[in-house]
Amino acid sequence: MSLPNPSTFIAEGASAAVYRLDGGRVLKLFHEGVDAGIVAREHATAQAIQATGLPVPRVFRRAEAGGRQGIIYSEIEGPNLLHHIVRHPHRIGWAMGAMAALQRAIHGHDLPALRSRKAILAEDIEMAPIGDRLRAAAIDRLDQLIEGDRLSHGDLHPANLIVSGDGLAVIDWSKAARSAPAADVVRSEMLMRFGPGQSAGMLEGMLRDATTAYYVGRYRKLAGTGKAGLAAASAAGAGRGLCRLSDRCVAPRRTAAAGRLMSLVDGGGRFVPRRCRPADAVPRSSKRRAQHRSCRYSDIETGQRAAR
Template identity: 35%
Template sequence: MKHLAARPMSAHQQGMDGFTPQHHWTMIGQGASADVWAVDESHVVKLFRADVNDVPIALEYAAGLWAEAQGIPVARPIRRITVKGEPGEGKPGEGGAGAERSGILFAHVDGPDMLSAILHRPFRMWPLIRRLARLHARIHRAAGSGDLPRQVDVLRHRILRSRAGEAEISAALALLDRLPQDSRLVHGDLHPANLLLSSRGAIAIDWAQAASGVPAADAARTELLLRFGGAGVGRVPPLAGAITAHWYRHCYARFSGLRRSELDIWRLPVAVAWQRGQLGAAEARLTRWISGLMAQASI
């Protein structure tokens, strides 16, 4: 099956004619792979760094369109674009200079991200994580697309590249082959920084790791992100991470109807796939967590 992520960029490339010139854009966010610029009151552009290849950009665009078509609240992707030079620079009438950068034009969503809201008012963590779990279960009720990557293939690729030990990698691969598969829509990277709190409710953004697969595996990844932190989540103290992850699992099980045992069986392959030396001081905690999972499974 031909993946949407593999379609050539030229199929979606369009300029920004009719919009505010890019030297008037205002940066409103920065991430590891892209910056977000406000074009006008109704539109934003997510502009990727020059070293980001076409696959995740194409996937984020295509998966966002698919999720919207399934009734999931998303920042509506309008079209893919390329710009030359750095937005916010230059003078009126001047053409952009420098390397081309790829981006996606989105409809603007008002409201902060959920992580900022939690950090600003920590007592709101309980109802906000509950909202995250409810939306996650809603996403998982949607059908996946045959054009999206298969989650099982993504997990297998990441397990093979994991920095876990050989025994852990072998156990994760063996378990992955035995676990039941599905073809539901999965986000792949849902955490508080990837939810915007708008007047129309929580909005899921950043669909670059979306796939068709098993909801419980996707929930297991969100549990890990909440428990140990990582990109977009920040440093998480051990106790705070454990409490937040436990509350998320409780709420997700309630909204999804899945038993906790159905979630737990995905912990080992998802954790091994995620262990890539990205957590700094928390890496040792993740290693101990995986060792505990191995012991529980009597491996």
């Protein structure tokens, strides 16, 4: 097939660009120089994951355009979860809860044919442009990481989740592998706290910490996992300067501020003004009761279905 029209461009990443085709399909066209073996592995992985029944794009076939390798997928219409949060900030609690539930569902599958996360990380460390001392320290930490046998996405964050009419769907499985669930959660946590697109502002850091802490808390509750298990995975899988789930990775002021922000999120995943209190805590004075009655928030759904 010929190269797609530039007007059909959707997005671009480090290894490929995505273009819209007809019939509700998209072409993930890999950049020149990407090894054909990488494309073949992603295609095979996509087929295996599709067979699990998880909410993922349907994979059609491999393709070639202008001498470049590609894969044709079905298009899932809707904004990604990050854009959804920006447009509907009051739904951030629901968004993190839904992301945690979907990640938990992903970890419920076992695909033995996938590569080991530890093996992938070992290759990455060997190829990284770092000094020998840091490389040796990273390998030592990696050796402490549990191997694990569960399906993991490896790059799960709000920009890789689509809010469709049927709920959340997961895209970009290029980093999928076998691993311990805790390692996958830690990876998501680090991406959300320290990933690209952030400024050096304290407020943004506080918001990232608060949002991520809520997501991790929801995952822990769903999985019945304590802090110790996830903290161990974080300590083993992350090098110096990366986050530990014991919440000691950020400055005390930033952690405390994040905790105050999360006190504004109620159990249903809604942001509630600080002055709002439960009914059994309404003050006796008429003035304070009137203030309580005037406190309202949107009655948004917080269940399994995503917003359309």
